[in-house]
Amino acid sequence: MGCCNSTPSKSSISPEAACKPSGDTASNVRKSSFIQSSIASMISAVTFNFASLETTPSLDLTEEQKAILQEHWKKTLLAQRPDYFHKVMLISIQQSPKMNEVIACQMYCVRDLTQWPKLDRMSKGVRDFIDRQITVNDLDSAILSQEARELGGVHARYAQYGFKPAFLDIWQNSALLLLEKLKFDDEKEKELFIDAWRLMISFISEFMMIGYDSSMQLVRSEKKKESSSLDKTNVTNLQDAIDDNRTDNSTNSGER
Template identity: 50%
Template structure:
């Protein structure tokens, strides 16, 4: 998350909801809370829900709605692409001695994240369309 925010100053502004943010992001309590929420999200998908497709869709939809509610602060779906890119960079740095295992590990994470992000983007788009219709 830190790498994604550092690569996109706009993301930092949006996450801070246009309020003052710490200059040293590692000391920002909200960043720690967001990172813990991400860890819990994926732990829940993998361990509690056993990656059941319908459950993953439900959770991604819920998170997509949350992201859509942040659109008022400038949150855009492409921020997920930035986050995804940096998450994969971190995973690639992991030391896994067996090349086949590492390739499979990266492929599994890439598949999961792509699926979740796709559903989040779909939900975000649908929510924004509903908001536009309701304001007419």
């Protein structure tokens, strides 16, 4: 899609209007809707079973680092930057405009990204995911790794629109860049918080990739099976046509 500029800029376009695909785009979407829905269905059907892993993954945080994350997650980070995750997404898109098309599923691009409801929903989803790990799950490695895998499987649905694993690296860098602007009374605590945050999001990204790869392997396997089945059907139909042709020729020869 050519509607995305290299740097997102503001425009008078409304989010509601932006959500309506153009005639050409709508036509393309209809043509590919069956393929896209089939892929999405395959990925949605994935049941992750990682019991075969020999060891439980470990988030290498010290008790001090855990305590720092839990103390400053809301008191400092969200208090100073309630829009933190939305801003991280905006910075990431500025660094890689292709992300805009992926998030939009190549249907449309919103000029004023600050007013894009879908981007806002995604940002809140990430915030809720992190909040659950810190405040509810107590940064439990087993739970965090499993939920990160499942989240990676969800991201695999965007592969058909151009999602690349490198986007996770861009997001991480943007997230760390914004943390540097937080103000702490104690600079030592700020350093500890940023280090702990880096370890946490790296851990999440690592297991998201495991889930992403598992989902993509399933999709490729299903496509291969479908292709093989189609080839066999085509061969059978071709052989039937040849046999029918031979029968017709034999009948015609006999009549003559």
